[in-house]
Amino acid sequence: MKDSIYRSHVLICTGTGCVSSGAKTLEESLEEELAAKDLSGEIKIVETGCHGFCEKGPIMIVYPEGVFYCEVQAEDVPEIVEEHLLKGRTVERLLFKEPMTDEQIPSYQDIDFYKKQQRIALANCGQIDPEAIDEYIALGGYEAAGKVLTEMDAQEVVDTVKDSGLRGRGGGGFPTGLKWQFAKNSDGDKKYVICNADEGDPGAFMDRSILEGDPHRVIEGMLIAAYGIGADEGYVYARAEYPLAIKRLEKAIKDAEEYGLLGKNIFSSNFDFKLHIKKGAGAFVCGEETALMNSIEGKRGMPIPRPPYPAKKGLWGKPTNINNVETYANIPFIINEGAAEFSKIGTEGSSGTKVFALTGKINNTGLVEVPMGTTLKEVIYEIGGGLNKGKKFKAVQTGGPSGGCLPEDYLDLPIDYDSLLDAGTMMGSGGMVVMDEDSCMVDVARFFLNFTQSESCGKCTPCREGTKRMLEILNRITEGEGKEGDIELLLELGDHIKSTSLCGLGQSAPNPVLSTIRYFRDEYEAHIKDQNCPAGVCDELTSDYYIIDEEACIGCSKCSKVCPVDAISGEIKNPFKIDPDVCIACGACEPECPVDAIAQA
Incomplete structure (x- = not known):
């Protein structure tokens, strides 16, 4: 039976978040109910990837109306089928309610969480079946690859990416086109492209959701990068804890090969590209590109000194380009719409959009994609719906465990690479944790430093020993054993670790401590001098x-x-x-x- 005769499509999110909330059981119940009502030939069920609003899962959208149902369970199915699919009446109790007003909103496009976003990397996530290559192609998929391979030479591709102003979305923010240029200019009989899908930040799931919801977009971005730098082979380095993302990526690669979009003589252009998947064991340090390449080669995932940089001497000693999932996901848009259109979005120094994993003491949590330059206040209060239970805002941490914490005075700060660095934090891969008045900033710093210290590979002394000493001091402070000079010692240790560590893990590990001392020094002093935790979090001081x-x-x-x-x-x-x-x-x-x-x- 052809899709054209279905009168309704029911999209069910089957990203990891919704699956863990019962999406598969929901889908099975819907199939059974439609069969019982003899509606299977009229209503099509479509499995999609992540919508981003994971806390409201399982999510179901009914088209053509576009009605958004959230927190749907199997027991809700008979009512949805009877009332909505048979009688055309919305099941209001399953609609989303705005947290501040309790207003019920039928269409997801009218929900503040969605309508204030601008989606490029996440454009297809939640809209298509990620395991159906035809659906990706129907929305313009692989048009950019076709244009590149049949109409552009390699330098034109690199120049287009340079002109777009795209910067790496994996943390450092290095200009993507410039990185490609270095790899293109390097001499070598063999070159590689790598997609860094390791994503080890606590609470971050941007890359996972893109791979689960739109894997062909990443493949297409890598294909274009390979053509631009002159590579014929690539790897996606994904952590093994992402089984659904890996499963869908494996199918996407297989389907692309069958369609002639990977492999030999793609688009009859004499260009070949072979793509592999390498499963990582979950080491946070393997997010660093030299450690990642060591892991692909079968060695222990530990960083090596640079230079030479991967663009000159990378995987197996060959010139290599490494970008993360979100970076590659922007490439098809840049090729199709043009560098100028992409650079119109965002700010002068930070073009395009950025995906954030919005979490913490906030009403609406999940994945959000906004133009660079959007303020922290807009993300937290307009998209995020403000803080839980009307609590007072205290801080927001950006950049994952290696980022910094910013107080209320910085809510009007535009989100871009340079503004965040000037404020003492970083963009990172896109973690954004909101904290309220009940958060202890000393304990927050201790929590994140404990993570990075545990994940240190131990290769260099500043990171291995320095973070351990800092953590010991923080533990003493939160346990009521802080002493005069501890704050100054933390600052001194932090500066030394940042300036002498081998890789980005150690160089950024002190950031949560340094930023909380910078903006919340009074809390450290209260713990040490007054033997008191103002937030009432540290047990020994309450x-x-x-x-x-x-x-x-x-x-x-x-x-x-x-x-x-x-x-x-x-x-x-x-x-x-x-x-x-x-x-x-x-x-x-x-x-x-x-x-x-x-x-x-």
Whole structure:
């Protein structure tokens, strides 16, 4: 039966987030219900990749109306089929509600989380079946590759990417076209292109979602890069913890080979390109390009000194170009629409868009793609819907575990490479963690440094030993054993590690510590001098019981209902009290109070 006679298409997100929430069970229930109602020939189910709004999964969109249903479960299927697919009535209880207004919004295009984005790298994610090459081609897929191989020479391709202003989306922000030029100019009988899909930052899943939702876009970008630099072979280095991304990429490569889009004599151009997948074991340091190449070669994933750079001497000693998933995903747009169109988006020094993994104490979390130059406030409050439970904003961390934390004064900062660096943080791969007033910035710095210290490969002394010493100091401070001079010692160690470490892991590892000292030094001093954690996070520096402000208490009794040890007593409409001898300081009562009358003693 041909697609043209289906009267409705039901798109179900089958990215990792939605699958973990029950998308497969939902799909099976829908298939059974459609069969039972004799609708299988009228309604087509389409598996898509990630929509980005993972916390609202499983996600279902019904076309042609474009109605967006979220948090859909198998038990909701009969109602959706009966009411929407048979009677044309929207199931309102499954619609998205704006967190600040509770307004129900039927179309995903009208949801602030989506409508304020501009999608290039994520353009097809959530819109097509990632395992159907025909759907990618139907939306213009491989047109850019065809144009390059039949109408342009290699230097024209490189010049187009240079003119676009595209900078590497993997962290460093090095100009992509310039990187390609170096590889093109290098002499060698063999050259390689590599896609870095290692993505080890905690909370970051941009590359994974692109590979799961639109793998052909990355393949096409790599194909164009290979032609531009003169390579005939490439590798996608993806961590083994991404089984769905790898599965879909494997199928995409196989289908592209069958269509003659990979392999020999592509587009009858005498250009050959072979693509492989290398599964990484999950070492964070393998995000560094020299460590990544060592891993592909079967060696231990450890960085090596540069120069020579990979463009001169890379994989197996041959000239090599390495970009990450998101960088390659921008290439088809640049070729199809032109460098000028791409450079119109963003800022003068940071063209195009950037994908962020928006997480933390915020109402709307997930993947967002916005033009460079968008302010932090726009992302956090307009797309992210503001902070949970009306809490006060405290800081935002950008750049993953190697980034920095910025306070409220920087909310109007435009997001671009140079502005973030000037402020003491970085773009990184695109992590963005929002913190509220209940976050302890010393503990936040300790958390991220603990990650990078654990992931240090140990090859160079500054990173191996320096991060360990910094972590020991932070542990002492959060445990109530901080002493005079600790802050100055952290600053001194951080500067030395940044300037003397071998690779980017060590060079950026101190950033969370240095930025939190820069903007939240008073919290460090409170921990050391006053033996107090202002946020009440560090157990050894907080009271072991809670109290109720009797003047503020309205006697609603909500706190007493959640106390697990019955430490709270009182009468309705009269102030309640907490027995300090019974209280176990679990904190269950504090978020329940509607007037913020509860705090640690």
